[in-house]
Each structure stands twice: as structure tokens, then as C-alpha cells.
Amino acid sequence: MLSAVLIFVLNSCKKDSANKWDIKIENEFPNVKLTDISKEFYDSTVSLEEFKKQYPWFQGSVTDADYSARRADSAEIKIYKEAIAKIDQQKLKTELSSLFAHIQYYFPDFKTPQVYLFSSDLQMAQDPIFLEPKNNYLFIDITGFMGENNPNYKGMDLYIQKSMNPQNIIPKVSDIIANQLIRPDAKHQKFLDKIVFQGKILTLQDVFLPQEPDYLKLNYTQKQYEWCEANEENIWNFFVENNLVYSDDARLEERFMSKAPFSKFYTAIDNESSPQVGNFEGWQICRKFFKEKPNTTLQDFLKMDAQTIFNEAQYRPKVD
Structure with missing residues (x-):
């Protein structure tokens, strides 16, 4: 029975870790543009009309009154600032560029998406990445990567928090794209x-x-x-x-x-x-x-x- 033989072996031998897919890509890596939507959203010098004009798809069914209240919400702004501080944006751009280059090598029709960072005020933290295929937009909710045991995650299952670290962004993006490529x-x-x-x-x-x-x-x-x-x-x-x-x-x-x-x-x-x-x-x-x-x-x-x-x-x- 499994209960008798399934034992965690701390000193198990390491397996062959050679990866046949670790190739050198000669083509120039794609240029990745990161746009932090929430930076402008919480910027009081940017009018709501300007913001809506620049991101017309962002509004959805939210009223202007609700938007105005959210833009001035100190608690929401605090979460955004803490979340964005966890993200090394230059490193993220480099890693996304490498990821997209590898995808394009095997799937030449793949087009580099426009990448948007945003803060959902933790509302989407447990499911923080999604693709919008029509416009080829990739959205990353930065509040989903504030680090396990973050006080903002209080009440959230610990097993979910284990993959809510900045190092989990790229694998999760890769997983989302892989699930788009095959069914x-x-x-x-x-x-x-x-x-x-x-x-x-x-x-x-x-x-x-x-x-x-x-x-x-x-x-x-x-x-x-x-x-x-x-x-x-x-x-x-x-x-x-x-x-x-x-x-x-x-x-x-x-x-x-x-x-x-x-x-x-x-x-x-x-x-x-x-x-x-x-x-x-x-x-x-x-x-x-x-x-x-x-x-x-x-x-x-x-x-x-x-x-x-x-x-x-x-x-x-x-x-x-």
C-alpha cells in the first residue's frame, strides 16, 4: 500500500537534469514593452477622462464615481505601491523577452503581446495573469506576486500563497500561453x-x-x-x-x-x-x-x- 512505501527520501539521488530544449537562439529577442496601468490610474495629475481615453477597454461597467473613489483610496494606493515595489521591471522585461523568443522559435506565428501591469487591489491576486487574444494583450496583476506570507494575504490559503512570489510570474505566463497553444x-x-x-x-x-x-x-x-x-x-x-x-x-x-x-x-x-x-x-x-x-x-x-x-x-x- 502507498501508506507503507511512499516515504519522502531526503537524500535521494539527483536525476539527469539535461534539457534537450536548452538551445541557443540566434535571432534577436523581441522588444517587450511594459505598461503600468495603475501608475497612471493612481496619479492624481492624470484626469479620469485622459485615463479612459488612453485605456478605453479598462473601464468595463465601473462608473466614473466608483473610479474616482478608487483613485483616491489610500488603502488601495498603499497596496499598489507595495506590490509594484516587489517587481524588478527591467528583469521582468528581459525574462519575458527570452520567453517570447523561445516561443517564437517553435511557433513562428506567435506574436509578442503588449504587456500590461496592473493592481486589482487583491481581487484577482489568486488568478493574476490572463491573455486577451483579440488585441494580443497580456495582463499581469502585480498584487498576485507580493510574496508568500505577505500580511495582505491574511486569510488566503497558504498552499496558494506558495506560488505568489515574483519568481512565479514567468512560469505562470508560460503556462497561460502553453494552454492557448494546445487544447x-x-x-x-x-x-x-x-x-x-x-x-x-x-x-x-x-x-x-x-x-x-x-x-x-x-x-x-x-x-x-x-x-x-x-x-x-x-x-x-x-x-x-x-x-x-x-x-x-x-x-x-x-x-x-x-x-x-x-x-x-x-x-x-x-x-x-x-x-x-x-x-x-x-x-x-x-x-x-x-x-x-x-x-x-x-x-x-x-x-x-x-x-x-x-x-x-x-x-x-x-x-x-
């Missing part, structure tokens, strides 16, 4: 299909962010990633022994793939486990596939169904 197959919804799809998303993160630490791509802490590495074989054996691999039980997604403080094996080990272990296993299946089929192009791989990837990967994890 799950609605006809195939077995557990294997779902975890391999997430493996594809994480493979794209390997491609787009070849030097980014793996744990950040999963919104993990380093310790959570090491736990999965140490227990990869045991997790997979649990899936196999409990006939979960080809199950169509929708509850498995919530147990092993959703954001949560831990995964739900329904054993004594649960509280020690990392969340989203299904995503981790799907990622390892995809990585094993490329070890077995190194000459497969990324585009061909992305078109493959989960069963083909699994069969050709010959995935039988063995932790040394």
Missing part, C-alpha cells in the same frame, strides 16, 4: 489522457523556459518537487495497482491534478504528499518519450494522443 482532446478523457495533456503543457514549459527550475513550472516549492522525484515510482505504482490509469472517474482530477495543499491517496501519507502528482507523472511520461524518441519534433509530439506517447515512452519509473 485537450475532448473525446479522450481517461486519467491517462488528462495527465499526459498536462505533461505536454509542462513539456512546453521545458521548451520555453529551458533554464527555469523545474519546481517553479509546477508552482511547487523545491521540497514539494523533491518529494515527487523521490516517490515517482511509488505514485505510479499506486495508480496502476488501483486501476486508475485508464479510469474515467472525474474525481481523479480533483484528487491528483487540481491545486490543493496535497494529493488525495486516502492514506496516512496524504498530508505529507505534494499536490498535482498526476501532472508530475504525466510530465515524466513525456520526458521519457523524448528519451526513447529523441528525433521526434515538438509539433509531431503535440499532435500525438496520450496512448501513443505512453506506449512509446515505455514508462516504468524506477527511483534509484
